Amino acid sequence: INYFDYGYEPPSDGRPVAVHAEVAPCPWNPTHKLVQVGLKGKVVAKSELGPRNLVFLVDVSGSMESEDKLPLLRAGLRMLVADMKAADRIAIVAYAGASGLVLPPTSGTDKQTILRAIDNLAAGGSTNGGAGISLAYAQARKHFIQGGINRVVLASDGDFNVGVTDHDELINLIEQQRKSGVYLSVLGFGRGNLNDHTMEQLADKGNGNYAYIDGLQEARKVLVEQAGGTLVTIAKDVKIQVEWNPARVGSYRLIGYENRMLAHTDFNDDKKDAGDIGAGHTVTALYEVLPPGAGAAAAADRFGWERRSGDAFAPRSAPRSSASAPDTVQPGTARPDADEMAAKPRAQVAV
Numbered sequence: 001i002n003y004f005d006y007g008y009e010p011p012s013d014g015r016p017v018a019v020h021a022e023v024a025p026c027p028w029n030p031t032h033k034l035v036q037v038g039l040k041g042k043v044v045a046k047s048e049l050g051p052r053n054l055v056f057l058v059d060v061s062g063s064m065e066s067e068d069k070l071p072l073l074r075a076g077l078r079m080l081v082a083d084m085k086a087a088d089r090i091a092i093v094a095y096a097g098a099s100g101l102v103l104p105p106t107s108g109t110d111k112q113t114i115l116r117a118i119d120n121l122a123a124g125g126s127t128n129g130g131a132g133i134s135l136a137y138a139q140a141r142k143h144f145i146q147g148g149i150n151r152v153v154l155a156s157d158g159d160f161n162v163g164v165t166d167h168d169e170l171i172n173l174i175e176q177q178r179k180s181g182v183y184l185s186v187l188g189f190g191r192g193n194l195n196d197h198t199m200e201q202l203a204d205k206g207n208g209n210y211a212y213i214d215g216l217q218e219a220r221k222v223l224v225e226q227a228g229g230t231l232v233t234i235a236k237d238v239k240i241q242v243e244w245n246p247a248r249v250g251s252y253r254l255i256g257y258e259n260r261m262l263a264h265t266d267f268n269d270d271k272k273d274a275g276d277i278g279a280g281h282t283v284t285a286l287y288e289v290l291p292p293g294a295g296a297a298a299a300a301d302r303f304g305w306e307r308r309s310g311d312a313f314a315p316r317s318a319p320r321s322s323a324s325a326p327d328t329v330q331p332g333t334a335r336p337d338a339d340e341m342a343a344k345p346r347a348q349v350a351v
Contacts, residue, residue: 001256001284008040008282016042016235017277026288031295035252035287037242041234044279049232050148051087053105057136058121059156061096065123068214069189073155076187076219077118083224084108087148091139092117095132105143133173140182149231150182151208157190158199170198174205183233183276184208187222207236207276232279239274241267242287250296251305252289 011018018040026032056077064070084090088108093101103117136152144150174184184206186199196212203210211222239262244252254261266272277283290296290305299305 001286002282004284006036006038006282006284008038010040010043010280017238018042019240029288031290033289033291035242035289037240037285037287039238039240039277039283041277041279041281044232044234046227049227049279051089051145052084052149052231053089053140053143053145053151054149054231055091055093055105055136055140055152057093057095057132057152057154057156058102059096059132059154060094060121060123062123063157064189066190068191069157070121070123072213072216072219073187073189074118074121075216076213076223078115079220080223080227081108081111081114081118083227084111084114089143089145090114091136091143092121093132093136093139094121095135096123101135101139105139133170133177137177137180137182141180144181151185151231152177152182152206153185153187154199154202155187155189156199157194158188158196171201171205174202178205178207185231186210188212204275207233209276209278209281226280233276234279234281235277237270237272237274238277238283239267240283240285244289246292248291249289250292251300251307252287253303253305255286255288257285 008020009018020036020038020040022036024034024036026034058070058073060070064073081090086107086109089105090103090108091101091105092103102121103114106114106117108114133152133154136154140150140152178184184203185208186203186206188194188196188199188210189212194212200210211218213219213222262272262274266274275283290299296305296307300307
């Protein structure tokens with residue numbers, strides 16, 4: 001659902017995020033409706049982006065040797081390097097059985113040195129993800145650029161098999177590291193043993209994002225064309241709450257977002273971690289809803305559909321014609337974070 005471009009308009013009122021909503025017929029059941037809730041982050045021009053302090057944490061374990069993994073990553077990094085400016089810095093940490101600094105922070109003007117380091121990346125060994133993460137964050141903190149983009153970019157198939165392998169330990173490690181102001185992006189490669197769940201959770205807890213790279217076109221999209229959305233966080237801890245009108249909605253279900261659902265009490269709890277949105281980033285959610293009546297009650301009883309008055313979740317194309325419009329779309333107040341450049345928006349949608 002969130003891969004496609006839905007043509008949402010960016011905010012025009014100074015807010016970090018614009019909220020859009022539409023209602024249309026449900027294509028697989030004519031008695032149901034689909035409610036689309038879309039968010040669009042403010043667009044930041046490439047010329048307005050601050051200098052980049054990037055540390056690529058590259059998995060060079062044996063599982064990364066296939067053509068759709070490490071060789072594809074090397075090709076993507078070459079495209080990124082071609083787009084780097086003099087003020088940008090890039091470092092590379094490789095991890096397998098042991099971790100090491102392959103490339104110390106290097107200016108974007110020294111492209112030949114960077115490219116040689118990329119070409120020397122080779123797969124072999126088992127994976128010690130925890131040690132690599134600690135080293136990469138240490139490099140990012142050491143060369144932190146105030147007012148710039150400071151980020152660790154983990155590239156892996158997620159096959160952590162030695163070192164810190166426990167899921168909770170990895171999450172705790174990332175949660176501690178994000179306090180430094182260095183965020184985490186995660187790039188997934190390959191098929192078969194790709195550990196999507198762990199990699200997405202690491203990105204979530206690192207105040208970053210996760211993307212799957214399956215070819216050169218996708219690598220260019222993520223690392224060059226949409227670098228703002230990948231690397232620049234414009235809104236952190238974003239939460240969306242949908243309030244249903246019981247006169248129009250009898251029961252509903254959120255399609256997807258099983259790992260992004262929030263308890264109702266979490267919506268106004270600033271201590272509850274939520275999703276982050278990058279510059280120009282879009283987030284889309286679809287609800288399938290039934291009007292009040294016996295059908296809504298039956299769906300709730302048989303399929304476990306919700307009948308509460310509200311629902312909340314956190315984020316992680318061509319225009320359509322709508323059958324009717326939601327009653328209101330009310331973005332919550334964007335609360336600036338004193339410690340970081342991103343805001344903390346809360347959006348409420350009444351349907």
